[in-house]
Amino acid sequence: MEMVNVTIDGQQLEVPKTATVLEAVQRAGIKIPTLCYHPELRPEGACRVCMVEVEGARSLVASCVYPVSDGIVVRTNTAAVREARRMVVELLLANHPPDCFTCARNLNCELQTIAADLGLRKVRFEGERKSIPIDANNPSLVRDQEKCILCGRCIRACSERQGVNVYSFVHRGFNTNVAPAFETGLDEAPCTFCGQCAAVCPTAAIVEKDDTAAVWRAISDPTKHVVVQTAPAVRVALGEALGMGPGSIVTGKMVAALRDLGFDRVFDTDFSADLTIMEEGHEFIGRLSNGGKLPMITSCSPGWVNFIEIMYPDLLDHLSTAKSPQQMFGALVKTYYAEKSGINPKDIVSVSVMPCTAKKAEAAREEMNSSGYQDVDYVLTTRELARMIKAAGIDFSKLAAEQFDAPLGISTGAAVIFGATGGVMEAALRTVAEVVTGKELESLDFHAVRGLTGVREAEVPVGDLKVKVAVAHTLANARKLLDRIRNGQADYHFIEIMACPGGCIGGGGQPYSTSCDIRQKRIDSIYECDQCSSLRKSHENPAIKELYETWLGKPLGEKSHHLLHTHYHQQKRG
Amino acid sequence: MKTIEDLKRMREQFQAENSLRQAGGIQVIVGMGTCGIAAGAREVMTSILDEIAKRKLQNVIVRQTGCIGMCEQEVLVDVVRPGEPRITYGKVTADDVSQIIGEHVVNGRIVEKLVVGKITD
Amino acid sequence: MQHIRAHVLICAGTGCTASGAKRVEAALQEELAKKGLDKEIKIVETGCHGFCEAGPLVIVYPEGTFYVRVQEEDVPELVESHLYKGRIVERLLYKEPVTHESVPNYNDLSFYKKQQRMVLANCGHINPEVIGDYIASGGYEALAKALTGMSPTEVVAEVKKSGLRGRGGGGFPTGMKWGFTQNAVGDKKYVVCNADEGDPGAFMDRSVLEGDPHRVIEGMAICGYAIGADEGYLYVRAEYPLAIKRLRIAIDQAEEMGLLGENIFGSGFNFRLKIKEGAGAFVCGEETALLASIEGKRGMPRPRPPFPAISGLWGKPTNINNVETFANIPQIINKGSAWYASIGTEKSKGTKVFALTGRINHTGLAEVPMGISMREIIFDIGGGIIGGKKFKAVQIGGPSGGCLPEQLLDLPVDYDSLIQVGAMMGSGGLVVMDETTCMVDLAKFFLAFTQAESCGKCTPCREGTKRMLEILNRITEGNGKEGDIELLEEMSRNIKNTALCGLGQTAPNPVLSTLRYFRNEYEAHITEKRCPAGACSALTGYSITELCKGCGLCKKSCPVEAISGEIKGRHNINSEACIKCGACIAKCPFKAIIKG
Ligand SMILES: Cc1cc2nc3c(=O)[nH]c(=O)nc-3n(C[C@H](O)[C@H](O)[C@H](O)COP(=O)(O)O)c2cc1C
Ligand code: SF4
Ligand code: SF4
Ligand code: SF4
């Protein structure tokens, strides 16, 4: 890499020729406030808080977009720089509701933090503030554009990362706003509810729909039996929202906290993830041997399912009919579990904790009531659970680990890796290979499908057949695979797609400031959980075996068909 | 158009069409006062224009003027060649036009028999 | 066939068309036919003369008689008298505002006398829809000369030596810009002409495009040859339908003649032009926003570097210039850089077209050599202030420019002098103000424009101009506070220093320059709650003049008993108590009560 010499606040260093001033400054160990900048999105230079002085430049420059050049001399802390940054933030605050106390981002807000860091004590402007109705017409996300600082990160996340392009800037001047086309709500836009926009938003302008109040109500209702399931990706991220380091594995503490909160049973989505592998794995074997539609594509990421229903309805028959683990779980809680425990399903409140905002919309789908009730009543994101734990005054870091309840809390290592991109594929291959060949695998680690490359491909021998598989994460990458299928250029047998970067560990409902590093740490922890499990194949889960033996019959059987499989339909939006 | 010469040729052709907007050239001035018109100035004008067209003359400007006080001499036609005295012809009829144009305008030979005045600036 | 003895030039520019030029033309056609003159007299539609206030304009050749405000009903007289009998129609001639003399000939008008029409030379004198008219004036000879006799590097060098600077506002040296794009590496390059012309009141680019479109096309083709581009875009404001139509015709005709297309003049150089209609936003005139708009995206500026010369349209090296900049190119190539550089000042060469508007006798387009004084433009060409009022200030450079007071009237008008006094050349808008204009109100007007036109991308421009505007509003409403001026200055300084593009960076200029030269007016508003120009309605009081007969009607009508006086005696208004409701003024039968 070609390097150039730069001087930053008197400090000389070498940085790559292609670096921006901001990157160079960060290398020098100096922190510059930023708002519109996001390390994983194309820089726009819009907010103007990252201003610095560059010797010879006519005005201050925005460090996030200004390229370095050999010999450049940068000053990051001059009177002019300080005055400019304060002015920019003061101007943002002048057009921002003074709602910090009651705001979803209170104490976790980039705007608030910068204002605090700069020591702003007064906003000298008293004038018009924008007034825009809140968009809360969907089950997943709430957009309060009065808190929007027009940094454009959501626009870029949705287009660059997800290839969905829901948002753009509309209007001009003071009336500028970010909105879907024709300024509709997200429910009428081609939005997948993946929540990646919310994940990158620096303020509370896009947040998950808060369902904690309803859950509190259920918990305190003595007539209700409240059960909770937790998704694989929650246990490696929840700790971050509660003061622990990225990638902390907090499974046991989480279980303990959920019991403390008052849930009657604490179960694990991992249980139904194993079940998903049984159903989906057998569906795949069936398609392979009966000439069914190939490639088969996983269906456990509801952001992804929304995407294909909206954008590629012609390819819907590639989707596995297996429901997602959350919904399989929901269907079983109010049937199998109710029967077994002798509780009237109408008294059961089924809550799930997910890394995901799209899961809220999934639970609300009309067809997700095969138990005769809404299968999953409330979906909380990891962030909402963290808030409940704080509200309850639980000292999370001091909690002793506890175990999930049986039987819907029993799972294998194959289930926990659902939380990382490639995990569903790996779990399926472990089971499919052994079911097809009847022989035990020598190694359970399918390294070819792991990692953070956007699209990964592998050929996996299963008996005589070389199974061609592909794995994609983020919807922009999914699009690439789908276009290949559409054009008949994809000869894969099986594809895993996750809507979010890194898979669910990078979901739209996870603790804030998710970065590439943090995603990698969460993934490492996921595989550590797998490694430490005594059982690592779904078909060896004893609780699953019992479920089939005593109640379901066999994979893809009559009852499975009714409870564990679903159908898809085109969504006409946007 | 492929060469500069093509362009130059075209320029000349188009310039000729617009020459009357440029100063310079030979002027033929017809007296179009009331008396002139009564004496047949309009017919004289028409035949001047016809004659110029027939001879494909370029760079000739035809103008009108009002009564100059020699009403009994109407129709009056002046010819001005650049740098030469202004010659006034009197009692011009449509039949005289071809001679005035042919002799004086084209060849610079004054048609003496019709001259009623001469002005040198 | 008959010899054509007269040409009647009718201006078919946007201004004259609006004042009825098309109806005049139709009437003329009919009248000529009726009189049997239609074979010997030709009607020629021309582009704009830049003197639209006197339109519809008609010029009759060979005499060169200049008629103004010609209406349909004037046509019979014009035909009978001038075209049939050769007698000038006196009443339709232009009358000088000061001397009231009528001026029969175009070139003798005081409006035109001090002008040096080079870029506008053909405007109003040729038919822009006939390529032959342009060729007759020497058109495309510069292109031929460049393509067959000069290397691209020689062309760039010639433009550099001419000293030509961009006429779009920034004044960047054109030759240098061409050099950057020429040296940029790229498999494909573009030439883009910025015809977005969004400054309120500016219409020079429109006039050039409507009146002499080939001049711009020729300039662009020469640029394409110099930088190695085979494709160009003209980005034209959608509000300029006539310019777009004329450009389309011109491009078609040039292609037909082989002056655009493949292998032009057998040189192996190919060049094609496309027109892109603008999205109607002022900010789309900013070069990066313009390029985004051509690419079909929202017209929003992006940070530079990279500059378009390195990464422009679709990421390819792109040279973007203003209409007037391109229109200067053919004459530079034809007559040479030395000739061009002999006009103007040391650092500002050639001429500049200004759009004169405001409280001035002659409004219209004036092309003048750089370095001419503001006084000459306003008083000699512009004919001074309307109604003999006192000159107060001139706003130059549109909403990004500055306001200059009387003591700077002798300032030479060139890029650098203007920057020094806190104004800028801009695209060449000149708004002249007299003593009745309030400078705070003026700053407010321009800031309201930039605020509304801000693309909204960056914080200082979007939010900052809004707050400045609110402060100015407060001041003009009599609610100014101590510290407002300092706050305005602090904001201006920071917005200039931090905004992403030129729109925001220059938005505070009108405020800063009025503060610099008319600070006392701000202070009067803030501390004395008084508008010295009597323009801010919230601050103007009512008073009773000597016309008062003492009838007492006003006293009765006043809801707050602010009027005192005895019957038959002169009445008086107590300005402290007066709530400015205006009730008294309506009641007074003798018009004795005035506002101000
Ligand atoms: C807000 C804004 C509006 C502009 N509008 C125009 C315009 O209408 N026409 C124009 O030629 N240049 C305009 N410019 C300047 C262009 O960005 C660019 O500098 C110019 O087109 C370059 O051409 P030149 O070098 O020939 O002047 C504008 C700049 C800004 C910041
Ligand atoms: S978004 Fe941030 S700054 Fe705005 S109210 Fe919420 S916490 Fe406060
Ligand atoms: S939820 Fe996902 S698809 Fe919807 S707007 Fe946000 S990023 Fe785009
Ligand atoms: S909604 Fe959030 S991410 Fe989007 S522009 Fe506004 S503040 Fe930025």
Ligand code: SF4
């Ligand atoms: S990848 Fe996971 S977090 Fe993202 S939408 Fe899919 S299920 Fe939700």
Ligand code: SF4
């Ligand atoms: S300065 Fe104004 S117009 Fe320019 S990018 Fe910023 S907001 Fe947009």
Ligand code: SF4
């Ligand atoms: S303007 Fe109204 S308040 Fe003032 S003096 Fe007249 S009537 Fe009274």
Ligand code: FES
């Ligand atoms: S962080 Fe650099 S401009 Fe916003």
